[in-house]
Amino acid sequence: MNQILEYGTEKNNKEKKTGGQIADRIIRFLAIFLMIFAVFLIGSGLFSIVKNKKDSDKSNIPVVSTTDAEISAEIDESKKQVEINITSEVEISKVTYNWNTETDLTIDGENKTEFTKLIDLPSGTNKLKIRVTDVEGHETDKDFTFESVEGADIITPNITLTVTEDKKLLITATDETAMAYITYRWQDDEEVTIKAEEDGQKEISEEIDIPIGKNTVTVIAVDASDKHNTKTETKSLLGVTKPEIYYSLIDNDSTLSFTVKHENGIKKIYYILNGKPFEQTFEESNISNEIEFIVPLDPGYNLIDLKVTSVDNVVADFYGECTNPNGQGGNSGNVENTDRVD
Helix, strand or coil: CHHHHHHHHHHHHHHHHHHHHHHHHHHHHHHHHHHHHHHHHHHHHHHHHHHHHHHHHHHHCCCCCCCCCEEEEEEECCCCEEEEEEEEEEEEEEEEEEECCCCCEEEEEEEEEEEEEEEECECEEEEEEEEEEECCCCEEEEEEEEEECCCECCCCCEEEEEECCCCEEEEEEECCCCEEEEEEEECCCCCEEEECCCCCCCEEEEEEECCCEEEEEEEEEEECCCCCCEEEEEEEEEECCCCEEEEEEECCCCEEEEEEEEEEEEEEEEEEECCEEEEEECCHHHCEEEEEEEEECCCEEEEEEEEEEECCCCEEEEEEEEEECCCCCCCCCEEEECCCCC
16 A cells, blocks of 8 residues: 555656656746847847938938030021020039130029020131039030131130240240230339231240349230230249450450459350360359450451350350451460459
């Protein structure tokens, strides 16, 4: 009887243990499931936040139009003009145009979607370049070519200012049709006018001295069209002077005596006497503002070509001929420096 009771008790204990283990497993499974579900929810929330942020960032990026404007241009020969017509889906900010790659001209688009403008037509064959910029920054370009016999002269003259080897200023003004005149002035000095010498003259050129020191020259070129197109150029220049050359015949006309001077110093003396060259260059430590030298002449006729160069590389020339009547002399040139004057 006791054995039966014990057996029943043991069986009950086993059933209790088995039931408890199953319950534990169910609880652990639910806990793991809840944890996975929680992670999923958190992940979904983060994804939604990031996505919303990205969408928000995208919404802040300005949208630039990509649709080109429609541009047309037609010639009106009777008016010597070209009519520009522009249609755009987006408001027009500005219209820029130029003839033959000259200076751009800009017109306010006034935020319109349709735009019309009459511009002057140059004579001859000319290329018109038009650029339309809308309020969103998109640009549309288009080129046209027009040929006109009766077109207007709207192109300004061209001016070039060049310093020559002689340290002078060469002014050159040109126009595709004809020049009328040029003017120039140094600083606030009186203006000097140079007119074209002939009708239809396309170039005016003038070489002028540059004053000593720092200078500003202003040049104005005016063409011969009805509109008198003008161009102005300003240039800053440092004026320099040529060396001064003084000479005399000594020793009964058998010797030439020279004195050369320059405010900044003499760097080189070179001459050819009767085909025989002579040259002397002075080192920086031996530069002088005034130099004296003599040139013994050959018997009879003499021809001398002298060039004196300053430290500024400005050259002064002397060209002369003379006769040595004494039958004495010889080409043994002697150059002497005088004391430098600072």
